[in-house]
Each structure stands twice: as C-alpha cells, then as structure tokens.
Amino acid sequence: xxxxxxxxxxxxxxxxxxxxxxxxxxxxxxxxxxxxxxxxxxxxxxxxxxxxxxxxxxxxxxxxxxxxxxxxxxxxxxxxxxxxxxxxxxxxxxxxxxxxxxxxxxxxxxxxxxxxxxxxxxxxxxxxxxxxxxxxxxxxxxxxxxxxxxxxxxxxxxxxxxxxxxxxxxxxxxxxxxxxxxxxxxxxxxxxxxxxxxxxxxxxxxxxxxxxxxxxxxxxxxxxxxxxxxxxxxxxxxxxxxxxxxxxxxxxxxxxxxxxxxxxxxxxxxxxxxxxxxxxxxxxxxxxxxxxxxxxxxxxxxxxxxxxxxxxxxxxxxxxxxxxxxxxxxxxxxxxxxxxxxxxxxxxxxxxxxxxxxxxxxxxxxxxxxxxxxxxxxxxxxxxxxxxxxxxxxxxxxxxxxxxxxxxxxxxxxxxxxxxxxxxxxxxxxxxxxx
Numbered sequence: 001x002x003x004x005x006x007x008x009x010x011x012x013x014x015x016x017x018x019x020x021x022x023x024x025x026x027x028x029x030x031x032x033x034x035x036x037x038x039x040x041x042x043x044x045x046x047x048x049x050x051x052x053x054x055x056x057x058x059x060x061x062x063x064x065x066x067x068x069x070x071x072x073x074x075x076x077x078x079x080x081x082x083x084x085x086x087x088x089x090x091x092x093x094x095x096x097x098x099x100x101x102x103x104x105x106x107x108x109x110x111x112x113x114x115x116x117x118x119x120x121x122x123x124x125x126x127x128x129x130x131x132x133x134x135x136x137x138x139x140x141x142x143x144x145x146x147x148x149x150x151x152x153x154x155x156x157x158x159x160x161x162x163x164x165x166x167x168x169x170x171x172x173x174x175x176x177x178x179x180x181x182x183x184x185x186x187x188x189x190x191x192x193x194x195x196x197x198x199x200x201x202x203x204x205x206x207x208x209x210x211x212x213x214x215x216x217x218x219x220x221x222x223x224x225x226x227x228x229x230x231x232x233x234x235x236x237x238x239x240x241x242x243x244x245x246x247x248x249x250x251x252x253x254x255x256x257x258x259x260x261x262x263x264x265x266x267x268x269x270x271x272x273x274x275x276x277x278x279x280x281x282x283x284x285x286x287x288x289x290x291x292x293x294x295x296x297x298x299x300x301x302x303x304x305x306x307x308x309x310x311x312x313x314x315x316x317x318x319x320x321x322x323x324x325x326x327x328x329x330x331x332x333x334x335x336x337x338x339x340x341x342x343x344x345x346x347x348x349x350x351x352x353x354x355x356x357x358x359x360x361x362x363x364x365x366x367x368x369x370x371x372x373x374x375x376x377x378x379x380x381x382x383x384x385x386x387x388x389x390x391x392x393x394x395x396x397x398x399x400x401x402x403x404x405x406x407x408x409x410x411x412x413x414x415x416x417x418x419x420x421x422x423x424x425x426x427x428x429x430x431x432x433x434x435x
Contacts, residue, residue: 200263242421
C-alpha cells in the first residue's frame, strides 16, 4: 500500500470518499452584475472541488456551502465531490494546465505542492488569513514551501504505537517515552513470553516506516526540511537512522517470520496479531484501530487498545515531539477571488471543524474542535497530534515517487539484512540526481 493508498484507506474507514456531482463545464469563478459579493456591485461564484463522495462528509460540505452563502449575500458556492484518484491524477492537473481551475480545491503536500507553487497556480495564504494558518499549528508544515503557506489541512492523523494495555500490565511495563525505554520494554515483554512488536514487512511500506521514524527523531527539523526541499541527504543523521534501525532489529523485537507478514489482511497479519493478543504493539497510522477491530472475532475494536507516539531519541538532533503523518487540505487558485480565502477560513473555523469531527470523518486540525470527536481511539491520536511541535509528512510522499521508491527499496533491503545504512542514503541521492 503506497502513501496515497494509506490516505484513501483512512478516509474510507471514516466514510469520506463518492461523486456527488458531475464535472461542470467551467471551473473558475465568475461574476455578473448585482449586489453583494465582494462589495463592488458584483455577484461572485466560487467553485469548490473536494474528495468527499460518501459517508457523512458530503452532507457536511453541502451545509457549509449553504451557510457561507447565507452569511455572504451575492456569493454562490458550487461544491462538487470527486473520487480521490480522479481528482488528484486527472481533474485538478488538467484544469490547472488549461488555466481554468476551480477556485478552492484539494491540495496534496509534497512534490505536487512544490510543482504547483513553482508554476504559480496557488494563492499564498499567510497574509490573507493569518489567524487560520496559525490555528492548525504544526500540521500546516507540509503545505508550506520555503516558509509560505499555500494550503491548509482540515484533517490530519499521525503514526504511533497501537498496543495491548492488558499485555503491558501482564509484563509489568509502562508506556515508553524514550528509545532506551522502548528497548527495555521489548526485553521485558520477551521475558514475559510475549511477542513485543508485530510488523507487516511483507507489504514493505510498514518496514520502511521504521526508518522514517528513526530519521524523524534523529534529524533536526532543518535537516528534514533541506532533504525535502533540496534533496539534501548529506546530514549524518540519515545514515544514523539506518544504524539505529539495524541495532533495533538486532534485539529481535518482531514476530517470527516478520519479513513475510502482511500488514492488514487476515488474522495472521501484523494488525491481526495485535487484535488477537499475539503481539503487544504495532507501529501504524491513525486508521489502525478500525483495522484491528475488524480482525477480532466479534469485529469490534478491543477495549484493551491503547496508543502512544514514537518515543524520543535522547541526545539526538531530532525534535522529541516530532510526528509523522498525513492528511487532506484545501488551497485557493492564484486567480481566485478574495472570497475563496474567506470560504477556506470558514471551513477551518472551530464551529465547522467541530462539525467535521462530530461526523466521524476524521481528526480536525484545529485543536479546540477536537473535543467534538466521539471515537476514543481518534481522540488518543488527536491528543498526540496536539502535543507535536513538528509534523513531517510521510517521507515517500514528501520526497516524491522517484526518490521515495528508491528510499523504500533501500530500507526494505536493510530490514531483511541485505543492505547497509549507507545504501539507503546512496539510493536516495542517486535517484535525486536523475530528476
């Protein structure tokens, strides 16, 4: 499962993905004579494309559009939902290239965002809605290019350990806050006859995420930003991440046969091992509670399930509260009317974010709206997100397909004992040189 599949899977669990309308002939905003709108005697139509096509979210966005129209006489909001893949791969790129984009639309961070900014397609947002930018905290980082904000995430989830609280109690261990403590917990669980950690290395990307986390907690935010913006992997922390992973694998934290274990399919998957009490923890994204629940005999999320963030690495350059994850965001086209930014600010208001949270569609990025979450598992992740001072997008998405694939191949080789920490970085640098 690639990063975008992970995002779609998470959205599917929350019921956020089905087309509610057909592609309109004209994408951009329009004006005609009349009153209201931007105050200059013209009516304004804002086109808004999003990926909410099933479950409760389409109705939420429809209500938001109607509320914004009612509060802004003369403004019409035409909102349309499309399948995520179609929107990302075809509709938005074609509309941007043709010079006829929607005003407000889904913006994906990483390589796509950088390309859109380079082509002048997006509106800078820091000066027009600064309070909105500030309201989402560190989750806005992936939607910034060289410190300027071009999109704002309305939902974001981070990765952490899903664990069996009963097995922790049985082994007499507590939630670790540092890597050294995690190593101790692994040993204590082993001594108690419990498999410490399940990993679905057979699907490859779950193995790669272990290196991501070691890099995130070993490298300074500046080194991570340079790697994403300039493909600069010269900081020694990237090799150190591989060395730390190699050492960690050496303490035998994983289940037998982990290299062939799938991540999310069947009782024998890594999620299934946690679901059925055969392993104490799994490092996985925010969607994992639903996956684990679906693999229990009664198909219910078990009461023993807990969550904690990847622990800090003492003495490293990394931010101890750094988090890794992904989400969905909106941005305005460069030629959109000012009302587009106003609509985005309304979507990100605490009231609308609370409505989004209450619908069960995901974790809102505005902290004060997170109290509206009803799912206790999402609440645990939301608390971890709120405590994060630096948020890094999934590294394979952040670096783009070419570098991301090369990186993942190197990590999987390292995981299987067929590569070295230096090989991972060399593959990334060689791939970057082809761009």
